[in-house]
Every structure is written in structure tokens, then in C-alpha cells.
Amino acid sequence: MRRLFYFRLALSNVRRSKITYLPYLVATAVMSGVFLLIAGLLFSKGMTNTPNGGTAQALFAFGLVVFALFTVLFMLYINNFLIKRRKKEFGLYGILGLDKRHVGRVLVWENLFVIGGGVVCGIVIALVFGRLLFLLLMKLIHVVPGSSFVISFNAYALMLGLFLLVFLITTISNVIRVHTANPIALLSSEKRGEKDKKALVPLAVLGALLLGGAYYYAWTTEIPGIALGIFFPLAIVVILATFLLFLCGSIVVLKLLRMKKSLYYQPDHFVTISGMFHRMRQNARGLATICILSTMLVVTVSGTLSLYLGREEMTRGMYPFDAQVYVPESATEQQIINYDAVLNRLAAQNNVTLRADRSKLITKLPEGEEFRRNNFVWDESVFVDVPTLIFYDGSFRFDVSGTEEDCLVFIQAIRDHYSESFSETPNLIASDIFTTRVQGYGFYGGLLFLGAFFAVLFLAVAVLILYFKQVTEGYEDKERFNILQQVGMDDEQVKRTINSQVLWVFFLPLAATALHMLFASKIIAQMLRSFMLYDWGLVSLCIGGTLLAFTLLYFGIYRTTARTYYRIVRR
Amino acid sequence: MSLLQVKGLGKVYNTKLGMRQCVALKNVSFEVIEGEFVAIMGASGSGKTTLLNILASLDKPTTGDVLLDGTSFAAIPDRELSEFRRKHLGFVFQDFNLLDTFTLKDNILLPLVLMQTPLKEMENRVFPIARQLGISQLLNKYPYEVSGGEKQRAAIARAVITDPRILLADEPTGALDSKSSASLLNQFADLHAIGKTILMVTHSAMAASYASRVLFISDGVLFSQLYRGEDANKAFFDRIVANLSILGGGDIA
Numbered sequence: 001m002r003r004l005f006y007f008r009l010a011l012s013n014v015r016r017s018k019i020t021y022l023p024y025l026v027a028t029a030v031m032s033g034v035f036l037l038i039a040g041l042l043f044s045k046g047m048t049n050t051p052n053g054g055t056a057q058a059l060f061a062f063g064l065v066v067f068a069l070f071t072v073l074f075m076l077y078i079n080n081f082l083i084k085r086r087k088k089e090f091g092l093y094g095i096l097g098l099d100k101r102h103v104g105r106v107l108v109w110e111n112l113f114v115i116g117g118g119v120v121c122g123i124v125i126a127l128v129f130g131r132l133l134f135l136l137l138m139k140l141i142h143v144v145p146g147s148s149f150v151i152s153f154n155a156y157a158l159m160l161g162l163f164l165l166v167f168l169i170t171t172i173s174n175v176i177r178v179h180t181a182n183p184i185a186l187l188s189s190e191k192r193g194e195k196d197k198k199a200l201v202p203l204a205v206l207g208a209l210l211l212g213g214a215y216y217y218a219w220t221t222e223i224p225g226i227a228l229g230i231f232f233p234l235a236i237v238v239i240l241a242t243f244l245l246f247l248c249g250s251i252v253v254l255k256l257l258r259m260k261k262s263l264y265y266q267p268d269h270f271v272t273i274s275g276m277f278h279r280m281r282q283n284a285r286g287l288a289t290i291c292i293l294s295t296m297l298v299v300t301v302s303g304t305l306s307l308y309l310g311r312e313e314m315t316r317g318m319y320p321f322d323a324q325v326y327v328p329e330s331a332t333e334q335q336i337i338n339y340d341a342v343l344n345r346l347a348a349q350n351n352v353t354l355r356a357d358r359s360k361l362i363t364k365l366p367e368g369e370e371f372r373r374n375n376f377v378w379d380e381s382v383f384v385d386v387p388t389l390i391f392y393d394g395s396f397r398f399d400v401s402g403t404e405e406d407c408l409v410f411i412q413a414i415r416d417h418y419s420e421s422f423s424e425t426p427n428l429i430a431s432d433i434f435t436t437r438v439q440g441y442g443f444y445g446g447l448l449f450l451g452a453f454f455a456v457l458f459l460a461v462a463v464l465i466l467y468f469k470q471v472t473e474g475y476e477d478k479e480r481f482n483i484l485q486q487v488g489m490d491d492e493q494v495k496r497t498i499n500s501q502v503l504w505v506f507f508l509p510l511a512a513t514a515l516h517m518l519f520a521s522k523i524i525a526q527m528l529r530s531f532m533l534y535d536w537g538l539v540s541l542c543i544g545g546t547l548l549a550f551t552l553l554y555f556g557i558y559r560t561t562a563r564t565y566y567r568i569v570r571r
Numbered sequence: 572m573s574l575l576q577v578k579g580l581g582k583v584y585n586t587k588l589g590m591r592q593c594v595a596l597k598n599v600s601f602e603v604i605e606g607e608f609v610a611i612m613g614a615s616g617s618g619k620t621t622l623l624n625i626l627a628s629l630d631k632p633t634t635g636d637v638l639l640d641g642t643s644f645a646a647i648p649d650r651e652l653s654e655f656r657r658k659h660l661g662f663v664f665q666d667f668n669l670l671d672t673f674t675l676k677d678n679i680l681l682p683l684v685l686m687q688t689p690l691k692e693m694e695n696r697v698f699p700i701a702r703q704l705g706i707s708q709l710l711n712k713y714p715y716e717v718s719g720g721e722k723q724r725a726a727i728a729r730a731v732i733t734d735p736r737i738l739l740a741d742e743p744t745g746a747l748d749s750k751s752s753a754s755l756l757n758q759f760a761d762l763h764a765i766g767k768t769i770l771m772v773t774h775s776a777m778a779a780s781y782a783s784r785v786l787f788i789s790d791g792v793l794f795s796q797l798y799r800g801e802d803a804n805k806a807f808f809d810r811i812v813a814n815l816s817i818l819g820g821g822d823i824a
Contacts (some may be wrong), residue, residue: 270677
């Protein structure tokens with residue numbers, strides 16, 4: 001009976017404070033749904049089976065770990081905000097004679113309802129929305145990744161584990177909070193400002209140093225293999241530095257600005273600087289999170305886009321000649337010379353023509369040029385002079401011209417008729433650009449698809465955070481601007497300061513993202529080299545284009561959520 | 572010469588659905604002479620806050636007009652109202668209305684900053700006022716770090732730093748304990764002594780007894796008024812209480 005009482009009280013509390021709980025519920029639903037989708041992709045069979053799938057999987061696994069961290073941080077942030085608003089209510093319970101232990105019990109139930117409900121909604125979102133998104137993107141990119149959309153058991157287990165952790169942490173912190181405070185303090189704690197952290201300046205300097213160091217390494221690394229190895233450590237350092245700079249650096253800068261009196265005591269700066277000061281103390285975490293999410297989004301999309309657009313160059317890089325046909329080691333020189341004619345005959349039968357350009361073989365690597373696969377150093381000993389094609393180092397090399405389909409049939413014909421010319425069959429008869437191209441398009445299309453999928457998920461989370469910020473700040477600022485109007489600030493000034501504050505808060509993360517991307521561009525290009533993508537111009541173009549598209553999208557989100565803010569403030 | 576003239580003020584509120592009308596003020600007229608300390612007393616719902624809001628140009632009357640130094644409020648265009656408020660009126664509110672984002676000093680300086688006063692001038696003004704109100708030591712603290720009485724003193728400093736023609740106070744002691752209230756009212760008396768014009772709305776007879784004249788308002792109508800004359804605070808307080816008992820409202824404390 002008594003337990004039922006707390007259960008009921010909690011249930012009615014959740015129902016009653018819909019306005020505060022609904023965003024929490026929505027946040028839990030979106031975060032759990034998104035997490036489930038990413039985990040589902042990571043564990044999907046389609047991903048492990050694709051060539052180079054390992055590298056892509058490592059990338060996405062890293063994304064998942066970072067995302068899990070954000071989920072915990074973000075849920076704590078929302079919970080924190082929520083509980084701050086309700087402290088007064090808890091104080092009232094205390095005064096009405098409800099034991100702290102009982103308040104704690106009510107809190108546990110409430111939290112269970114909301115997080116449990118959110119996770120259930122999240123699973124529904126993942127199943128419905130995930131499938132829709134999957135279909136939509138498949139249609140957009142025109143490439144079938146070759147796997148249907150099934151979320152594996154592991155993904156569910158991982159998601160449930162994460163949210164169990166979130167539930168435990170939030171519940172414990174809420175209960176502790178209620179236990180350590182007395183009712184009077186709770187009643188009046190709603191409007192408390194926050195104290196500055198200690199060691200602000202050293203932490204800000206540390207952040208700047210870490211960021212500078214990470215930028216330096218990212219910019220100066222020249223070896224693709226190393227780039228791949230240090231990318232993740234560097235990313236972690238950059239994330240850490242971003243948080244430090246947003247949390248501490250911003251406060252230090254604002255303090256410096258405030259100390260410069262001739263600047264500070266100007267009507268516009270006065271309200272803006274102090275407003276920013278207050279905001280950064282409360283919202284730096286949210287802003288840093290947005291910055292990291294945006295950076296991850298731009299990295300993922302521009303990387304996969306580069307690979308997709310550069311797929312022809314990469315394929316070409318692997319095949320200086322369209323096709324390479326191997327002969328058995330036992331083949332005599334006469335057999336090799338005869339086979340030249342066989343190849344030409346097969347080509348004629350399949351409506352394709354063969355061409356071998358000997359200028360592709362070079363005698364010496366030019367000074368300063370790095371070795372690529374399509375450079376061949378001439379070596380007399382492995383060269384056999386055949387009538388029309390090139391025979392070099394155990395295989396025929398030639399270009400094929402004709403329709404893509406005929407070329408594929410031609411290659412198949414070589415395989416089918418191989419035993420007519422040679423008694424022995426090597427493991428690999430022919431490797432050709434046509435087959436690889438077909439496979440590669442599927443693979444890079446799939447990667448781009450995953451990138452786009454991630455982008456949509458990241459955006460959903462970013463929108464959620466931005467919306468939250470607008471609403472919470474709106475309510476806080478409403479009162480502030482009321483007071484400003486009472487002491488004689490005119491409407492025009494109020495509008496101007498609101499604008500400049502909102503603008504700063506919005507575009508700080510975007511500017512930081514752009515800076516991160518500027519320095520990351522080189523290491524990303526280096527990493528793509530290990531995929532055989534050497535086109536630095538294409539990569540820069542993809543990064544720039546993605547950043548531009550993201551900026552436009554971000555601006556759109558800003559416009560929409562800012563409207564909510566203005567509506568609240570100016571009511 | 573009267574500084575503030577209130578002529579036949581009336582205010583009617585429409586209820587949300589417009590079905591019923593609520594009369595907050597009916598034909599209220601009075602004058603305030605320069606250097607006077609006037610208290611307006613009345614029970615909750617008597618219309619005194621509505622009156623103060625109109626005097627503060629934050630609200631507009633349905634009928635009648637208010638003149639400050641002969642300038643009619645109705646004649647001031649809306650976009651110049653905030654400038655007018657900034658220059659000529661000073662406010663003290665019941666719940667202080669200090670901004671949490673500013674230190675006390677910056678809160679006090681706010682109106683001056685909005686008026687683009689030179690830095691040096693601002694510094695010259697803030698320190699004497701802070702000293703007079705006894706908050707010199709607290710200037711670099713934030714509102715949430717000081718007590719209610721200290722907050723209200725900072726609010727007074729903010730109200731008087733522009734040297735307004737008239738200081739409007741809405742229940743300034745409403746959120747304070749009796750000791751802080753007394754000390755705050757003494758500050759008002761001091762301001763009055765140096766020639767400031769103060770108009771204070773209150774429901775506390777104790778607060779009203781510091782004034783030089785008390786107006787009683789009931790159900791939106793100006794009911795009666797008392798002049799202090801040569802009375803000491805205590806005697807004036809007794810007369811106010813006696814008057815209130817006729818009126819049947821108000822608080823003794």
C-alpha cells in the first residue's frame with residue numbers, strides 16, 4: 001500500500017509537470033533511438049563483410065564510443081536543468097512533512113517512468129524511423145549496400161546498458177541532491193548563480209596548448225599510415241581541448257573583456273558581455289557538445305563523400321592498366337608470345353579493342369615524386385617482348401576499350417578459355433578495373449550511405465540540444481529583459497542585445513567547427529591516401545562543400561529555434 | 572509648484588474573455604510638490620499598484636492624465652517613453668529586480684551605461700551613493716551573494732544614480748524583515764531630507780509613517796489623506812493606524 005503511494009505520487013508528478021518532463025522524455029527517446037541505430041549499423045553483417053570494412057568499422061566504433069559519452073553527458077545536463085527547476089517543489093515536500101527518504105523514493109520512480117518510457121519510444125523510433133531513413137537514403141544514393149536493415153541483439157543490449165547507467169547516475173545524483181540540502185535552501189535555490197571554477201586560467205591555457213599541439217600534429221603528419229594511427233588520439237585531444245576552451249577559455253576571455261572598462265561600459269557591450277558571461281557559465285558544455293557533434297558530422301560526411309566521388313581515381317590508381325592477365329610460372333616464352341594473339345582474338349569476339357601504351361612504363365622515378373602504383377620502374381629481366389601487348393613481371397598488361405558490359409564479358413571469356421592455352425591455372429587469372437569498379441561503387445556508395453545516415457542522426461541530436469538551449473535560456477532571459485525594460489532600456493536596444501547574444505551563442509560552435517576542420521583537412525587527406533585517394537583538391541573541395549552545406553543547414557536550424565526563443569522572451 | 576499632477580485617473584481592465592470589466596481606479600486626482608515624501612496606502616487589490624504602474628509610465632490610464640513638470644505622459648510618443656523613464660524616473664521594486672548577471676556595481680551603473688555616460692562620471696557618481704547607502708564593501712558582489720536588505724539598497728542606488736525628478740517605490744519593504752525595513756526607511760528619510768521627491772506605495776503603516784503625507788486608497792478611489800505636520804514618527808504612526816481602522820484595511824506592521 002505504501003509503496004503504491006510513492007508510485008502514484010510519482011506517476012501524477014510526471015503527468016502534472018508535462019512541460020518539464022516532456023522534453024526529458026523526448027530527449028531520452030531521441031538519444032536512445034539514435035544510439036540504437038548507430039550500434040545496429042556497427043554490428044550489422046553487411047558492414048563486416050565489405051572489403052576495407054574493418055577500417056570503416058573502426059571509424060564507426062569510435063563514433064559510437066564518443067556518442068555514448070555524449071549521451072551520458074547530455075542526459076545529465078538535461079536532468080540537472082530539470083532538477084534545478086523542481087528544487088522548490090522538493091523543499092515544499094520537506095516542509096509538508098515528507099521525509100527525504102520518501103522524496104528520494106518518489107524521485108526514483110519518476111526517473112524510472114521517464115527514462116523507461118523514453119527508451120521504449122526510442123526503440124519504436126529506431127525501428128520505424130530507421131527503416132524509413134534506410135529506404136530513403138538507398139533511393140537517394142542509388143547503391144544497394146547489400147544488406148537489409150536488422151538491429152542485432154547486441155545493439156539492443158548495449159543501448160539498454162547505457163541507459164541503465166544513465167538512469168543510475170541521474171537517480172543517484174538527484175537523491176544525493178535532495179538529501180544534502182535542507183528545505184529552506186531548496187526553496188530558494190532556484191535562482192542561484194554559479195560559482196566560478198577554480199584554476200580557470202591554467203585550465204584555459206591547458207586547453208589552448210592541447211588544441212595547438214593537436215593542430216600542429218594534424219597539420220604536419222606526412223605519412224598516411226601514421227595519420228590513420230594518430231587520428232583517433234588526436235580527435236580525443238581535440239574533444240578535450242574543445243571542452244576546456246568552451247568551459248574555461250570563454251570565461252577567461254569574457255573576464256578580460258570586462259576588465260577593459262572603456263569597452264565594457266558601452267550600452268550594447270554591457271548587457272551582451274555580462275549576459276554571455278552568465279550563459280557560458282551555464283551552457284558551455286552544451287555548446288562544446290554541439291561543436292564536437294558538428295565536427296564529427298563534417299568529418300564523416302566529407303570523408304565518405306570524398307571516397308565516393310574519388311572512387312574512379314582510386315580504382316584507376318590501383319590499375320594503371322585496365323587489365324592484368326597472369327600466366328603460370330611454368331609457361332615458356334613461346335607460350336607467352338602465342339597468348340598475345342589469343343587475347344586479341346578474344347577481344348575481337350567480344351567487340352572490345354586492346355591497347356598497350358609502353359610510355360606508362362618509366363625507367364626511373366622522377367626526383368621528388370613519391371612512388372605510386374601506376375609508376376613502373378623498368379626492369380629488363382622481367383620483360384618479355386610480345387607482339388601487341390605488354391608482358392611484364394609475369395603478367396600481360398593492357399587497356400581495354402568498349403562498353404563496360406562487353407569489357408566484363410571479355411574478362412570472363414579470358415577466364416573461361418584460359419585452360420585452352422595453359423595447362424596449369426594460377427590462383428588469380430586476371431585482375432581488372434571493370435570488376436573492381438563494380439565492387440568499389442557498391443562499397444563506396446555504402447560508405448557514403450553510412451555517412452549520410454550518421455549525419456542525419458547527429459543533426460537530430462544537435463537540433464535537440466539547440467532547441468533545449470533556446471527554451472531554457474528563453475525563460476531565464478525573459479525576466480532579465482523585463483527588468484532591463486523597467487530601468488529604461490528601449491525596445492530597440494533590447495532587440496539588439498538579444499540578437500547579438502543569440503548570434504554569439506549560435507555561431508561560436510560553428511566557427512570552432514570550421515577551425516577544427518581547417519586543421520583536420522590535411523590529416524583527413526592523409527588518411528584517405530591509405531584508401532588510394534591522392535586527390536588533395538577533391539578532398540578539400542568535399543570538406544569545404546560539406547562545411548558550407550552544414551553552415552546553411554545550421555543557419556536554418558538557428559532561424560527556426562531562435563523563433564521559439566524570441567516568442568518566449570518577448571511575450 | 573507641484574512636480575507631479577495626477578488628473579482624474581481611471582483604469583478599467585477587461586477580463587480575459589471580455590465578459591466582465593474590472594475597475595481598478597476611479598477618478599483619482601492628487602498632486603505631489605517637489606521635495607515631498609508621499610506614501611500611498613491601501614489594502615491588496617485597492618488599486619495602488621495599478622496607480623504606481625501608471626505613474627511609472629509602464630501602463631496607460633483609460634481616462635485622465637499624468638503630468639511631470641507640466642509634461643503630459645499622454646503626449647510622449649511610445650518610442651521616447653523608455654528614454655523619458657530613464658531620465659526622469661527612478662524605481663525601487665518589492666522584489667528588487669536586480670540582474671543576476673551583473674555585480675551590484677554594474678547593476679547600479681546600468682541606467683548610466685544605457686545613457687552613455689562617460690566612464691569617469693559614472694565612477695564619480697557610484698562611490699558616494701554606495702557610501703551613503705552603506706554598500707561600498709559589496710559593490711563587486713553578485714545579487715545572489717548578498718542579503719535582501721543589501722539588495723534593496725543597491726536597487727535604491729540604481730534608482731537615484733540618474734538623479735531622477737521623482738523616486739517611485741513599490742512596496743520597497745515588502746520582502747524585508749523588520750530590522751532591514753527600518754534601516755531602509757531611514758535611507759528614504761535621508762533622501763527626503765536632502766530634497767528628493769519620493770512616492771512610495773505600501774500597505775504597511777510603519778513604512779508609511781516615515782512619509783510627510785499619506786494618501787489612502789480603497790477600491791480604486793482616493794479615500795482620504797493625512798499630513799504629518801509636526802508629528803514625530805510614532806505619533807504619525809498612531810494617526811495612520813487610527814485612519815486605517817476607519818478604512819478597515821491595511822497592516823499595522
